[in-house]
Amino acid sequence: MSEVVKLRRDGAVLELELDRPKANAIDLATSREMGEAFKAFRDDPDLRVAIVSTAGDRFFSAGWDLKSAADGDAVDGDYGVGGFGGLQELRDLNKPVIAAVNGMAVGGGFELALSADLIYCSEHSSFALPEIRAGTLADAATVKLPKRIPYHVAMDLLFTGRWMDAQEAQRWGLVNEVLASDKLMARARETARMLASGPPLVFASIKEVARAAEAMTFQDAMNKITKRQFASVDVLYDSEDNKEGALAFAEKRDPVWKGR
Structure with missing residues (x-):
């Protein structure tokens, strides 16, 4: 720059x-x-x-x-x-x-x-x-x-x-x-x-939820997560990475994160 x-x-x-x-x-x-x-x-x-x-x-x-x-x-x-x-x-x-x-x-x-x-x-x-x-x-x-x-x-x-x-x-x-x-x-x-090398979609969800939860009650934040009302959480739960995490665990190997 x-x-x-x-x-x-x-x-x-x-x-x-x-x-x-x-x-x-x-x-x-x-x-x-x-x-x-x-x-x-x-x-x-x-x-x-x-x-x-x-x-x-x-x-x-x-x-x-x-x-x-x-x-x-x-x-x-x-x-x-x-x-x-x-x-x-x-x-x-x-x-x-x-x-x-x-x-x-x-x-x-x-x-x-x-x-x-x-x-x-x-x-x-x-x-x-x-x-x-x-x-x-x-x-x-x-x-x-x-x-x-x-x-x-x-x-x-x-x-x-x-x-x-x-x-x-x-x-x-x-x-x-x-x-x-x-x-x-x-x-x-x-x-x-x-x-x-970690899961970028999970990091995104962590940061968005932690930021928003500062102004929310615990239960309100949990309800919003469960209902997939955080954009990053909604993306995560339907992602290839979310499936890859479970599959890698079952296959006893390191996951390959693609950020999608």
Whole structure:
């Protein structure tokens, strides 16, 4: 795409690297470019998993680019198809996304990581939501964070703007794994390849159901699944892959997933 948003395709895995020195901050133009990349990933049937990472090891991302804001970028401007960072508001993204966090994830950078399904981070990574000190709202984090970690811990981060190191983040279940910096991308790629070999229609159903169920009672969600009222579930239940899973089990072999 550009020198700022770098894409690498490895089979069914897409890697998106943000390279915007010095802090990988995101302005409106960068957000729109990231959104187009994630939209293309969503709509490409040959791509099954994405990894989002950033260049360098000091900042994963400082979030919203305040320098660009001072130059005229409006905080309520056009972030593009997927909202800020191209990911957190992208509709119908029913494929796994892995965040590889290496360094400080601050404000919108923290929120970008929260938009992924799995988060791996390096040992020296840290997380903070300093918006409170600027008298503004960490909007996406306020919605998402209390659902990811204990409420009182999320409120602590939102109310105080304090830093959370990698070890504490793992203790509260915010990240899946903490690794040495030189092992981080290898681990993310290992997981991505494993997921890329899995059943894409099942992953799509998992993501759609989990997303919709946040606003539903347990029984309402189960009823909707049973009645095949989720589009991804309806496709799955009539698919070749659904039949292949049962057949492979009966024949004691590995299934061959075709995504149809």
